[in-house]
Amino acid sequence: MLEIQENSLIHFEKVKNYFADSENVKKISTVNFTIDEKEINNLLNEFIHRRPNVYGLLIKKPDENKWSLKYIGQRESCGIKQRLREHLIKCNAQTGSQLERVNSALLNGYEIGLKLVVILPDSNGHEHFRLL
Secondary structure (H helix, E strand, O other), X not given: OEEEOOOHHHHHHHHHHHHHOOOOOEEOXXXXXXXOHHHHHHHHHOOOOOOOOEXXXXXXXXXXXXXXXXXXXXXXXXXXXXXXXXXXXXXXXXXXXXXXXXXXXXXXXXXXXXXXXXXXXOOOOOEEEEEO
16 A cells, blocks of 8 residues: 655656556456456455545456556545446446446456555645555
C-alpha cells in the first residue's frame, strides 16, 4: 500500500502510474472464464476502515504476464460493492456499466483483474491516496 500526501497534480501522476503498472492486479475471474463474486467480496473485506472509491478493470490472456487497463471508474466508497456488481455480474442497461464488455472479454478467453484506490481527505483538508 502506498500513501501520498502532496499536491493534486502529483496525486494524479501517482494514480496514473499505479493503474498503468500491471503489478498487484487482483484476478477476479475463474478458470472457467466467469467472474468470481466471492473473490470480489474477499477483496473488499480486506478494507477494515474504509472501502475503495476508485477502481480499474484490466484484462489479459491466461498465457500473458501483462495486464491491460481497460476502464477506470469512481464511486463513493459506500456504493463500491454495488457498482462493481453492475460492471461484473448483473446490471440495468441504464447504469452505463461495463458488463457487456466484461462478458465479451470473458467469452474471448480473457481473464479479468481489478485494482483499487482509496481517496481520503486528511485533517488538513487535502486529499491523499492509498494505492492497494
